[in-house]
Amino acid sequence: MNHYDVVVIGCGAGGYNTAIRASQLGLSVACVERASNIGGTGMRTGCIPSRLLLHTSEIYDLANKGKNAALGIGCAPTLDLTQMMAYKASTVEKMSNSIHKLLRKQGVTLIHGDALLAAAGQVIVRKTGGVQQTLSGTALVIATGSVPIPLPFAAFDHMRILDSADALSLGKVPRHLAIIGAGAVGVELGSIWQRLGSRITLIERCDRICHWLDRDVTATLERSLRQRGIDIRVSSDVVGLDKHSDSVSVQLRAAASGKITHIDADRVLVAIGRRPSTAGMNLASVGMQTGYKSTLSQQGPATPVTSMTNGSGIWVIGDAGPGPMLMSKAEEEAIACAERIAGLPGFVSYPSIPYVLHTSPEVAMIGRTEDELRGTGAAYRVGYYPLAANPRAAICGTSEGFVKLLVDADTNLIAGAHLIGPGAADLISQVAIAMEASMICEDFARICHPYPVWSEALRQAAMAAGGWMMHVAI
Numbered sequence: 001m002n003h004y005d006v007v008v009i010g011c012g013a014g015g016y017n018t019a020i021r022a023s024q025l026g027l028s029v030a031c032v033e034r035a036s037n038i039g040g041t042g043m044r045t046g047c048i049p050s051r052l053l054l055h056t057s058e059i060y061d062l063a064n065k066g067k068n069a070a071l072g073i074g075c076a077p078t079l080d081l082t083q084m085m086a087y088k089a090s091t092v093e094k095m096s097n098s099i100h101k102l103l104r105k106q107g108v109t110l111i112h113g114d115a116l117l118a119a120a121g122q123v124i125v126r127k128t129g130g131v132q133q134t135l136s137g138t139a140l141v142i143a144t145g146s147v148p149i150p151l152p153f154a155a156f157d158h159m160r161i162l163d164s165a166d167a168l169s170l171g172k173v174p175r176h177l178a179i180i181g182a183g184a185v186g187v188e189l190g191s192i193w194q195r196l197g198s199r200i201t202l203i204e205r206c207d208r209i210c211h212w213l214d215r216d217v218t219a220t221l222e223r224s225l226r227q228r229g230i231d232i233r234v235s236s237d238v239v240g241l242d243k244h245s246d247s248v249s250v251q252l253r254a255a256a257s258g259k260i261t262h263i264d265a266d267r268v269l270v271a272i273g274r275r276p277s278t279a280g281m282n283l284a285s286v287g288m289q290t291g292y293k294s295t296l297s298q299q300g301p302a303t304p305v306t307s308m309t310n311g312s313g314i315w316v317i318g319d320a321g322p323g324p325m326l327m328s329k330a331e332e333e334a335i336a337c338a339e340r341i342a343g344l345p346g347f348v349s350y351p352s353i354p355y356v357l358h359t360s361p362e363v364a365m366i367g368r369t370e371d372e373l374r375g376t377g378a379a380y381r382v383g384y385y386p387l388a389a390n391p392r393a394a395i396c397g398t399s400e401g402f403v404k405l406l407v408d409a410d411t412n413l414i415a416g417a418h419l420i421g422p423g424a425a426d427l428i429s430q431v432a433i434a435m436e437a438s439m440i441c442e443d444f445a446r447i448c449h450p451y452p453v454w455s456e457a458l459r460q461a462a463m464a465a466g467g468w469m470m471h472v473a474i
């Protein structure tokens with residue numbers, strides 16, 4: 001039996017980052033992956049494919065809608081979906097190969113197979129052809145990610161009832177795609193197929209889309225998606241699906257009236273969330289239950305919970321553990337976990353993990369929403385700056401979006417930031433740095449920004465929170 005300091009199960013963002021960091025710290029590492037190519041959901045079927053298709057579909061949409069005509073540029077694009085998908089596949093393969101190289105360079109042993117726990121510190125790997133290998137590790141890291149949740153009354157058939165991976169690999173633009181769940185997957189993948197020509201109906205059981213975002217952001221995003229032609233049905237629960245030979249009938253129940261209506265679509269994307277992927281891993285053998293808590297606590301430093309591991313040092317990170325399901329969170333936990341295993345004080349700053357939606361307009365948030373602050377009774381100030389006042393926005397011919405900073409009235413520290421508009425996904429890192437550095441809002445407002453750029457909007461919002469916004473008449 002081969003022994004390693006660390007055995008990592010799963011080679012997605014959580015797994016490969018743990019392996020790289022642990023190896024940098026001088027530990028021997030084996031990483032087990034069941035899929036033929038590495039990179040996990042984020043690289044193979046989630047973040048990268050969706051971001052890539054959001055990019056390509058936006059280029060097509062801009063050209064197709066004649067939006068460049070006002071700039072004096074005329075074009076009539078054609079869509080070659082097969083080529084677009086081939087470009088996606090080759091990019092994913094290149095990125096997966098580069099992680100492979102990184103692991104090899106770090107001396108990480110990569111083993112392909114299906115891993116399950118045999119006992120504390122022991123992992124069985126089932127390989128193709130019935131071959132089985134047993135590994136032992138001083139520390140075991142479960143980084144097995146998550147799987148999409150199906151509707152309770154209709155399994156994924158991957159033809160008409162799709163999960164997100166199916167919906168990122170379609171060979172034909174659907175005529176009408178009904179999407180159940182207006183969360184991250186729903187709004188991003190709905191945007192892709194709307195731009196490529198599908199009619200989209202987005203169905204959400206809550207009274208607004210992406211209900212964890214700041215209300216002002218949701219209102220702007222919802223308005224923008226509707227203007228682009230997406231039919232949004234909120235406060236609607238899907239209570240049944242009937243499959244026909246060439247369509248699916250979706251039954252909706254309105255929350256207020258209880259009235260049942262039907263929508264006929266040629267495909268249905270079920271995007272109602274994901275759950276940890278731990279089925280068949282024999283977690284009970286080490287005293288762990290499905291739905292267990294992560295060894296990394298939500299708000300503080302990572303500490304192994306020995307009662308869940310029989311004292312054997314099992315770590316659970318990324319989507320397999322609790323908390324937001326994000327590449328960035330998986331990477332943070334991976335670094336902290338590897339450093340803890342190596343005896344260093346690894347730490348995850350959960351309140352400073354930004355969240356981004358790659359829609360158009362882009363959305364980004366960090367920290368508390370206004371509803372949350374109101375709920376705590378804390379005194380706060382709002383610094384609001386509309387992008388319509390931003391010189392870069394004028395150049396680009398857009399006025400949609402804003403920056404909203406929430407500032408603690410007692411400490412002047414930034415408690416939350418909510419951005420919607422071009423560049424939001426990149427701008428949010430400035431706020432993350434300010435929050436991590438405990439920078440007061442006044443200092444933030446006094447940092448010189450280049451001109452004319454989107455990030456001036458952040459500075460103006462910080463000025464607004466201090467009552468001296470200069471470029472909008474108050």
Ligand SMILES: Cc1cc2nc3c(=O)[nH]c(=O)nc-3n(C[C@H](O)[C@H](O)[C@H](O)COP(=O)(O)OP(=O)(O)OC[C@H]3O[C@@H](n4cnc5c(N)ncnc54)[C@H](O)[C@@H]3O)c2cc1C
Pocket residue numbers: 009010011012013014015032033034035038039040041042043045046047048050051113114115116143144145146164185277281317318319320324325326327328329330358
């Ligand atoms: C459509 C979509 C878009 C997304 N976009 C973004 C985004 O823009 N930004 C962002 O931050 N996040 C995004 N996410 C979320 C992000 O992909 C996940 O949070 C991230 O992949 C989690 O990393 P992980 O390592 O925990 O799990 P994963 O990336 O899922 O990796 C887990 C790996 O473990 C392997 N595995 C599972 N069980 C076993 C086993 N028993 N033995 C061996 N191997 C096993 C799996 O094959 C997989 O490769 C998106 C998700 C989806 C679905």
Ligand SMILES: NC(=O)c1ccc[n+]([C@@H]2O[C@H](COP(=O)([O-])OP(=O)(O)OC[C@H]3O[C@@H](n4cnc5c(N)ncnc54)[C@H](O)[C@@H]3O)[C@@H](O)[C@H]2O)c1
Pocket residue numbers: 180181182183184185186188203204205206209210211236237238270271272273274324325326355356357358
């Ligand atoms: N840009 C990103 O960072 C990004 C992109 C895609 C996915 N992800 C991650 O992947 C995970 C899964 O995404 P997701 O969109 O599937 O889940 P989600 O949790 O983001 O959204 C699911 C939505 O479905 C709704 N819903 C649940 N049951 C329903 C029902 N029966 N009828 C109608 N609506 C229903 C919920 O109210 C919620 O709004 C998320 O945790 C997300 O963080 C992140």
